[in-house]
Amino acid sequence: MPILPQMVLSVILKAWPLVLSLVYEVQCNHYLGKYANHWLVRLNEVFDFTPLEQGCADFHQGSGKGSAVSHPVPRLVRALLLKYLQALSLRQTEAEINLNLLARWFVGYSWLESPPDHTTLCRFELWVLRHQPDLFFNEVLQQVYQLYPEERQRLLLTDTFGMFVRGARTYTIELLRDLSRRLLADLEQFAPGQQQAVLAQLDEAALFGKEGDKITPALKAQERAQRLQQVANAALDLQAHLLALLSAPPFLCPEAETKLRLWLTAIAKVIEDETVVTPDPAQPNRRRIVERPHGKKGSYRIACANDLEGTYRDHGKGKAELQYNAGLLTSPRFIHETEVVTGAAPDPVTLPPMLESLHQQQGFFPPKVVGDQIYGAGKTRALVDQVSNGQTQLVALVPDYEKRTTRFVPADFTLAEDGLSLTCPNGVTTTKIYLKPGADGDEFRFTCHMCQGCPFWLSAQQLAANPSLPHCRTPDCKPKSHRQVFISHHRDYVLAALEYNQTEQFKQDIKQRPLIERIIFNLTHFFGARHAHSTGLLKANFQLRMAAAAFNLRQLVRLPRRPGLAAA
Numbered sequence: 001m002p003i004l005p006q007m008v009l010s011v012i013l014k015a016w017p018l019v020l021s022l023v024y025e026v027q028c029n030h031y032l033g034k035y036a037n038h039w040l041v042r043l044n045e046v047f048d049f050t051p052l053e054q055g056c057a058d059f060h061q062g063s064g065k066g067s068a069v070s071h072p073v074p075r076l077v078r079a080l081l082l083k084y085l086q087a088l089s090l091r092q093t094e095a096e097i098n099l100n101l102l103a104r105w106f107v108g109y110s111w112l113e114s115p116p117d118h119t120t121l122c123r124f125e126l127w128v129l130r131h132q133p134d135l136f137f138n139e140v141l142q143q144v145y146q147l148y149p150e151e152r153q154r155l156l157l158t159d160t161f162g163m164f165v166r167g168a169r170t171y172t173i174e175l176l177r178d179l180s181r182r183l184l185a186d187l188e189q190f191a192p193g194q195q196q197a198v199l200a201q202l203d204e205a206a207l208f209g210k211e212g213d214k215i216t217p218a219l220k221a222q223e224r225a226q227r228l229q230q231v232a233n234a235a236l237d238l239q240a241h242l243l244a245l246l247s248a249p250p251f252l253c254p255e256a257e258t259k260l261r262l263w264l265t266a267i268a269k270v271i272e273d274e275t276v277v278t279p280d281p282a283q284p285n286r287r288r289i290v291e292r293p294h295g296k297k298g299s300y301r302i303a304c305a306n307d308l309e310g311t312y313r314d315h316g317k318g319k320a321e322l323q324y325n326a327g328l329l330t331s332p333r334f335i336h337e338t339e340v341v342t343g344a345a346p347d348p349v350t351l352p353p354m355l356e357s358l359h360q361q362q363g364f365f366p367p368k369v370v371g372d373q374i375y376g377a378g379k380t381r382a383l384v385d386q387v388s389n390g391q392t393q394l395v396a397l398v399p400d401y402e403k404r405t406t407r408f409v410p411a412d413f414t415l416a417e418d419g420l421s422l423t424c425p426n427g428v429t430t431t432k433i434y435l436k437p438g439a440d441g442d443e444f445r446f447t448c449h450m451c452q453g454c455p456f457w458l459s460a461q462q463l464a465a466n467p468s469l470p471h472c473r474t475p476d477c478k479p480k481s482h483r484q485v486f487i488s489h490h491r492d493y494v495l496a497a498l499e500y501n502q503t504e505q506f507k508q509d510i511k512q513r514p515l516i517e518r519i520i521f522n523l524t525h526f527f528g529a530r531h532a533h534s535t536g537l538l539k540a541n542f543q544l545r546m547a548a549a550a551f552n553l554r555q556l557v558r559l560p561r562r563p564g565l566a567a568a
Helices: 006-034 039-046 050-055 073-085 090-099 101-107 118-131 135-147 149-153 172-190 192-201 204-208 221-247 254-274 347-362 378-387 460-465 491-500 504-510 515-526 537-558
Strands: 156-164 275-279 287-291 311-313 321-330 335-342 368-370 393-395 433-436 441-446 483-488
Touching (some): 039 537, 050 073, 135 537, 156 515, 172 221, 172 254, 221 254, 221 287, 254 275, 347 378, 483 491, 515 537
Parallel strands (some): 368 393
Antiparallel strands (some): 441 483
8 A cells, every 4th residue: 555645646746846946946046145156156147148149049959840949049058158167078068067056057957957968069069160150259258348448458468379289290101191091082982983993093002001011110210211202102193193083074073172182282292391202213204202301391291181280380499299379369367369370380470360350359459469579570560560550569579689699780780761772880881782582671781892991890809808899790700701681671660669679668568478378377277278179270269269268257257346247
């Protein structure tokens, strides 16, 4: 006999969801009272999620056509933010919402509702990447400006850091094999018959090796050189066969042809950057292929087949890493703009696009941007001035001009107004100009006859006795050598910077530059920006912008409360 009558059990079961909802509400109220200063509670108070929900309103996740939406967009928006606020993976985000009561409350689920699983979160994140990649970052920044309008007028800081590519560096041999495999796989997908025709002309054993061959790392130097020649020759043959195929009447859709040509270009670039190809005198129809020595290889080198946009980043530490170059534009408190470029791109490349994007998205240029010495070249200053229409001043030391040296630099020479003559500190004028195409400047030459008897042409003994003496030529230069002075087309920017850098205001500005290091440390150690989660610059940019949005939200929570927007 049951302990309770059937009617009572039926009533209890019907009312059980309501009872659990009441218990959940009581428990939530208890937690919210006890943890009123928790960052999730504070974030819910200071940030308005409505614009994000409206921007993602076109995404719907249902179980089938015409079915009810299983996870509303407002909840998915908060779940995605939670992922980046705590630098979690998709599976960790799913577990956090399931197990953490405050996280469940923040996202908007009760005890009886099932939170989204990692696959649903993944679909939503991919949708945001494709349709609204800048929405979260820009909306967070707009609300920052509404709460802290002085941020628009603050001096901004810029720097870059390395974001590791989701891939591994490998031997040139294996890289060519990987690229060739991907090329043949795509050809099989789009045109299986044509792939068989290419394979019939290809020496697959030479390209991909045979069963029982030694792995590449186990080869001795001479064996590795022989295998590289064999594989690279086969890869070039594959390239030639496919180019001949593509030059025939079209048999592929434009998208497929574009993809195949991408792989062909990658193979050609790897061979050009990593090797020297010459005709083989012993075999007239073959090529002699030798790997280039370190330091003589090409720039923007492809490093792995799964990410052609990932290149080596050498940041002056003597070791090149397979990384993206991630640029930031920040104030001491908030991140205002981001830009991710390939690792081999120099740091200053990121600054003009960030200024353009900041103006397009937020409607202003900062009054000043402070960077380290690598940003101080005349070309970068000219680009910043051009992009900002003269509204942004770049503050940085000038490379090669402000080093601790007593030898005269180009700024010590006087350029004529017409730009056709140059006068040295000793008053000697030259009109010998040598154009430097692509170098953003011209070279003036002072001959040895012009410099005869110059008091600034010091001997090695004079400099050894007094190293602080100003001088023009180095003591080891030959008696009949020339003194060459490169005058940049951006000389006016350099001279203006040198003048400003002597002021007290410059000293105050440059003191703030190290503050960006704290923000970089936070992004790389607490917001998951050190390693790219996916491949390609598009996804790396999205990841960094989401991490930056999360950092800005955390800053909003940490700073003292201010009257402003509040969540509905």
